[in-house]
Amino acid sequence: MSNSALTTDFYELTMAQGYFLSGNRGPxxxxxxxxxxxxxxxxxVFAGLQPLLQHLEGLRFTESDIAYLRSVGIFTKxxxxxxxxxxxxxxxxxxxxxxxxxxxxxxxxxHADIMEAQLIESVLLNIINFQTLIATKSAxxxxxxxxxxxxxxxxxxxxxxDGAFSAARAAFIGGAxxxxxxxxxxxxxxxAKGTMAHSWVLAFDSELASFNAYADLYPDxxxxxxxxxxxxxxxxxxxxxxxxRLADNGKRFGVRLDSGDLLDLSVKVRRRLDExxxxxxVIAASNELDEWQIEELVKRKAPIDMWxxxxxxxxxxxxxSLTGVYKLAAKGAExxxxxxxxxxxxxxxxxxxxxxxRVRNTEEMFLRxxxxxxxxxxxxSPGNGxxxxxxxxxxxxxxxxxxxxxxxxxxxxxRDIQDRVKSELDRYPxxxxxxxxxxxxxxxxxxxxxxxxxxxxxxxxxxx
Amino acid sequence: MSNSALTTDFYELTMAQGYFLSGNRGPxxxxxxxxxxxxxxxxxVFAGLQPLLQHLEGLRFTESDIAYLRSVGIFTKxxxxxxxxxxxxxxxxxxxxxxxxxxxxxxxxxHADIMEAQLIESVLLNIINFQTLIATKSAxxxxxxxxxxxxxxxxxxxxxxDGAFSAARAAFIGGAxxxxxxxxxxxxxxxAKGTMAHSWVLAFDSELASFNAYADLYPDxxxxxxxxxxxxxxxxxxxxxxxxRLADNGKRFGVRLDSGDLLDLSVKVRRRLDExxxxxxVIAASNELDEWQIEELVKRKAPIDMWxxxxxxxxxxxxxSLTGVYKLAAKGAExxxxxxxxxxxxxxxxxxxxxxxRVRNTEEMFLRxxxxxxxxxxxxSPGNGxxxxxxxxxxxxxxxxxxxxxxxxxxxxxRDIQDRVKSELDRYPxxxxxxxxxxxxxxxxxxxxxxxxxxxxxxxxxxx
Numbered sequence: 049m050s051n052s053a054l055t056t057d058f059y060e061l062t063m064a065q066g067y068f069l070s071g072n073r074g075p076x077x078x079x080x081x082x083x084x085x086x087x088x089x090x091x092x093v094f095a096g097l098q099p100l101l102q103h104l105e106g107l108r109f110t111e112s113d114i115a116y117l118r119s120v121g122i123f124t125k126x127x128x129x130x131x132x133x134x135x136x137x138x139x140x141x142x143x144x145x146x147x148x149x150x151x152x153x154x155x156x157x158x159h160a161d162i163m164e165a166q167l168i169e170s171v172l173l174n175i176i177n178f179q180t181l182i183a184t185k186s187a188x189x190x191x192x193x194x195x196x197x198x199x200x201x202x203x204x205x206x207x208x209x210d211g212a213f214s215a216a217r218a219a220f221i222g223g224a225x226x227x228x229x230x231x232x233x234x235x236x237x238x239x240a241k242g243t244m245a246h247s248w249v250l251a252f253d254s255e256l257a258s259f260n261a262y263a264d265l266y267p268d269x270x271x272x273x274x275x276x277x278x279x280x281x282x283x284x285x286x287x288x289x290x291x292x293r294l295a296d297n298g299k300r301f302g303v304r305l306d307s308g309d310l311l312d313l314s315v316k317v318r319r320r321l322d323e324x325x326x327x328x329x330v331i332a333a334s335n336e337l338d339e340w341q342i343e344e345l346v347k348r349k350a351p352i353d354m355w356x357x358x359x360x361x362x363x364x365x366x367x368x369s370l371t372g373v374y375k376l377a378a379k380g381a382e383x384x385x386x387x388x389x390x391x392x393x394x395x396x397x398x399x400x401x402x403x404x405x406r407v408r409n410t411e412e413m414f415l416r417x418x419x420x421x422x423x424x425x426x427x428x429s430p431g432n433g434x435x436x437x438x439x440x441x442x443x444x445x446x447x448x449x450x451x452x453x454x455x456x457x458x459x460x461x462x463r464d465i466q467d468r469v470k471s472e473l474d475r476y477p478x479x480x481x482x483x484x485x486x487x488x489x490x491x492x493x494x495x496x497x498x499x500x501x502x503x504x505x506x507x508x509x510x511x512x
Numbered sequence: 513m514s515n516s517a518l519t520t521d522f523y524e525l526t527m528a529q530g531y532f533l534s535g536n537r538g539p540x541x542x543x544x545x546x547x548x549x550x551x552x553x554x555x556x557v558f559a560g561l562q563p564l565l566q567h568l569e570g571l572r573f574t575e576s577d578i579a580y581l582r583s584v585g586i587f588t589k590x591x592x593x594x595x596x597x598x599x600x601x602x603x604x605x606x607x608x609x610x611x612x613x614x615x616x617x618x619x620x621x622x623h624a625d626i627m628e629a630q631l632i633e634s635v636l637l638n639i640i641n642f643q644t645l646i647a648t649k650s651a652x653x654x655x656x657x658x659x660x661x662x663x664x665x666x667x668x669x670x671x672x673x674d675g676a677f678s679a680a681r682a683a684f685i686g687g688a689x690x691x692x693x694x695x696x697x698x699x700x701x702x703x704a705k706g707t708m709a710h711s712w713v714l715a716f717d718s719e720l721a722s723f724n725a726y727a728d729l730y731p732d733x734x735x736x737x738x739x740x741x742x743x744x745x746x747x748x749x750x751x752x753x754x755x756x757r758l759a760d761n762g763k764r765f766g767v768r769l770d771s772g773d774l775l776d777l778s779v780k781v782r783r784r785l786d787e788x789x790x791x792x793x794v795i796a797a798s799n800e801l802d803e804w805q806i807e808e809l810v811k812r813k814a815p816i817d818m819w820x821x822x823x824x825x826x827x828x829x830x831x832x833s834l835t836g837v838y839k840l841a842a843k844g845a846e847x848x849x850x851x852x853x854x855x856x857x858x859x860x861x862x863x864x865x866x867x868x869x870r871v872r873n874t875e876e877m878f879l880r881x882x883x884x885x886x887x888x889x890x891x892x893s894p895g896n897g898x899x900x901x902x903x904x905x906x907x908x909x910x911x912x913x914x915x916x917x918x919x920x921x922x923x924x925x926x927r928d929i930q931d932r933v934k935s936e937l938d939r940y941p942x943x944x945x946x947x948x949x950x951x952x953x954x955x956x957x958x959x960x961x962x963x964x965x966x967x968x969x970x971x972x973x974x975x976x
Contacts, residue, residue: 054695055676057667059706061694062730070725072715116698122730162715169709170693173668174676203521204637205833210674212519212638229634230525231518234580242523245633246852247840251536251626261534266526266586276852277972307859359833368832369669369823376711388710388740395771508741 051106053134054113057170061117064163065127077378077401078165080156080172086181086367087339090485091476093187093469094155095218096179097145100172101455104136107168138164140450143404145460146183146221146468147445148476150491153404153419154377157446162379169374177372178211179218181364185339186222187469189357191481192339194346195470197354198224199241201334202362215362221465224361236462243304243332243356249276255283259290263301267294271302271332274317279308284317288324295326302330304356310335311350318351332356338365339483377401387504398497399504405442414475415440420494427494515570517598518577521634525581528627529591541842541865542629544620544636550645550831551803554949555940557651557933558619559682560643561609564636565919568600571632602628604914607868609924610647610685610932611909612940614955617868617883618841621910626843633838641836642675643682645828649803650686651933653821655945656807659934661818663705664688665798666826679826685929688825700926707768707796707820713740719747723754727765731758735766735796738781743772748781752788759790766794768820774799775814782815796820802829803947841865851968862961863968869906878939879904884958891958 067073085092109117109131117123117131138160149155156176158165189198200219206212216232226241227233233240244262252258255277263270272290274283284303291301303321305313310333321329333345334356342355359365375397376386385399401422407415418427427442449457460468473481480489493501531537549556573581573595581587581595602624613619620636622629653662664683670676680696690705691697697704708726716722719741727734736754738747748767755765767785769777774797785793797809798820806819823829839861840850849863865886871879882891891906913921924932937945944953957965 052695054698055667055673056694057665057692057706058694058697058704059692059708062706063708063712066712066725066729067715069729072725076715078711113695113698117694120704122733162711166709166711170667171673174670174673177669178671178675201521203519203634204836204838205641206638207642207671207827207832208674208678209519209635209638210672211642214672228521228523230520230522230581231516231577233522234518234577240522240584242521242526244523244527245630247542247626247630248527248530250840250850250852251531251540251843261530261536265530265533269586363671363827363832365832366830368671368827368829372668374668376714379715386714388714 051103051108052113053107053109053131053167054116055171056167060166060169062122064167065123067163067166068127068130069124073161073163074380075383076160076162076165076376077383078158078169078374079154079377079397079402080158080176080372080374081152081154082180082370082372084151084371086184086364086370087188088484089184089188090480090482090488091148091184091187092150092180092370093183093222094143094147094149094180095145095183095221095465096176096214097142097449098459099179099214099217100175101140101449103171103175104140104168104450105453105455107134107136109134134167135453136160136164136168137453138450139448139452141446142449143445144447144468146465146472148469148472150417150489152398153417153491154402154446157377157402173372173374175214177370179214179221180372181367181370182215182218182362183222183469185361185364186219186224187473188339188483189342189355189361190223191473192343192346192483193355195223199332199354199356200224200227200229200361201356201358203229205359206362212362217462219361220462221469223466223469238462243271244273246273246276249273256286256289259286260293263290263294267297267299270294270299271304271330273304273306275305275307279305279313280316284320288320288326291326291329300328300330301326302332302353304332304334306334310352311345311348314350314352330354334358336360343483385500385504387501389505389508396505398493399500400497402497404445406445407440407442408475410439412475413477414489416490416492418442418492418494419497421496421500424494424496515567515572516577517571517573517595517631518580519635520631524630524633526586528631529587531627531630532591532594533588537625537627538844539847540624540626540629540840541847542622542633542838543618543841543861543866544622544640544836544838545616545618546644546834546836548615548835550648550828550834551652552948553648553652554944554946554952555612555648555651556614556644556834557647557686558607558611558613558644559609559647559685559929560640560678561606561913562923562929563643563678563681564639565604565913567635567639568604568632568914569917569919571598571600573598598631599917600624600628600632600914601917602914603912603916605910606913607909608911608932610929610936612933612936614881614953616862617881617955618866618910621841621866637836637838639678641834643678643685644836645831645834646679646682646826647686647933649825649828650683650688651937652803652947653806653819653825654687655937656803656810656947657819658810659687662688663796663818663820664691664693664825665820665822667693669823670826676826681926683825684926685933687930687933702926707735708737710737710740713737720750720753723750724757727754727758731761731763734758734763735768735794737768737770739769739771743769743777744780748784752785752790755790755793764792764794765790766796766817768796768798770798774816775809775812778814778816794818798822800824807947849964849968851965853969853972860969862957863964864961866961868909870909871904871906872939874903876939878953880954880956882906882956882958883961885960885964888958888960
């Protein structure tokens, strides 16, 4: 299934045949963008680009795909022959993976024959929507923890095996330190981490025996799960007994809380560890955590050192999708601007071939973005296009990533992308990064784009 | 990645080595169950079993997996050699896929050496949790539509490519008629369906030209998307013009609404189609639908014939995970019962090797379930175990699916499983199936199981 071009919405294929047979083909420009930030937040972290580029480069219809389409009975031999040779040969511009992005900004711009541009729509949206959602969730959790240690523990609650794999990648990009998913850790080159399960504790004759057995095997990474019987009367006491054996050999240990009142328990467990002489023993916490609970625990000074976050990190919790869309922006050899005018006002699109400029001040802080037409003069100097002041500079965000369907840029690793996210997050006012932001980051349209949009809206309403 | 046994939580591997090296191995019994229905509903549809069985049968560590684990530096040569030969050789009991199930019931019971039982935990939960979530969502949508035609359109908003594929399967099982995902349709042998996109309409010189081109190509399956410019002044009128050409040749056509007030628009579009002489032209609707909106539209008699449901069907919407868990229930050659006693009351488990019985009356309606110990006499006659009356009968739900790691039962197709779901849904009172049920289906514990649970709780609190 992995690189099959058949992983597309069926209507892309019927429409593709339509373009092919009707001869109504030709160059098009499509924009991928989203309409509102997930999680009620004030920022979104763009992710999924490298997997998308890799996928597009290898996109093929297999013989068995063609045989299946033949069996459907509505595709001509000529069209199926064309699909047999199908490669994505378009150009693709995108903002670098790990960039902080905002609603309505084109994040990806595809220049391709309409047939090719359409055939990649579903898979492009699938990969980008999901990884962007999870990278954003992860960045929110990372910030809520005070840029602490977040472990992604979501494999068992993720949406399918690739849901888990992609989420491990996106969570790492957004700021998580490690994943519990061993296959993801291997393939992505990121750290794998874990503690122990209740079943381990139950598999021994006593809690203490289970802790001792673990400490003997993994003296350098023992974190004891202390809530199987009773956290305060049994778990922490047995952890201290086993921990003493480790400490006597110069090893640190830790405990994990997985149920109950995490604030109250962490305070009492911390006190007990300190009393026993182990101020450097770490406390990890898990149990259906999300950024809101972590923020609250941090605010109330819960002495928790590591956050194991599963379900809500890898699925997004109550916001389980990003509303990313892929819309025709221009067509024809001259890139004639096109827009969709919707009865739902927010669903109208921005026409034309566009670039996004990010305006920053001399301290490298980001001030606002400007969406402009590609053929406008870039707003590099005062009074030009987006009225950039002399203390400001503007950089274009969309960069050429695929040229004729082949990757052009170097391929950053998940760690490189995580570094970009962290450095980007430092360049926005903290009010914008709060879980429920009071202000919005300004995203402006250039005068030329605004004028074009008004003209097109008028011309469509005059008669389509 | 597909069948790699490395798709597991890292702690399963560290614990597995612990069992291997400490010699603390031996037979165990694990239960998979969930704690509450998703979506605030009164029932859950069990799904994902066939993909899980297939996955487990082929489970292997590849050479590259072993090389990765060696590089981590904490695994011994003996253990890695053991993993090289690893196969899942346990027995697995499960309720048939497509069965309606309830909280706390063991849905899967694994009998295996603790090392094997633990290594499959993460992947078992991943597959079952997600597909069960989506099959349940789909059944709710199917029921809300009045058992109508539901099309799964979720590929672009699903959580990864396998998230989309698995969701297509589970949505079909729960009652959807087709998927938009061509690869899923091919691999699962289920229908692929679709209409047309806004980009198709925009790619032609006029809306009418785009409709005509489509009708010429697909006279047997033309559903025109009518909201690109204006639904009532433009879209429906152009659809009727093109539709006349189809109708003149004895073909039916349809329209799709994708924005605006679906009740108001569907009533007006229906009236216009009827006036024009096309009472059999179908109306499809889409746009962020879920079971609640569909129920409301059906209640208010919106004349909608087909429901295209995407995001919220394939991700679960605000409930993006099922809280399924996998817990040790017994250990040792004698299957000594084990339970986890939790400070959070709801998190304590049911100990011992268990069976679930479904009690039905002479009309084959389901009355209640009974969770009993496997070695109790089954409640087949009055006064025995669960006090089944003489007008009632009880059938065990858990059936042997893997014997020594090999599939034993026939493998039902997605369509077979959908049939089971539909026939199951007919056997419950409709109050239980409503979106917000007033009553709960009774799930009882046998007296012997209750007694065992009380004894174990007491013995643990006496000192662990």
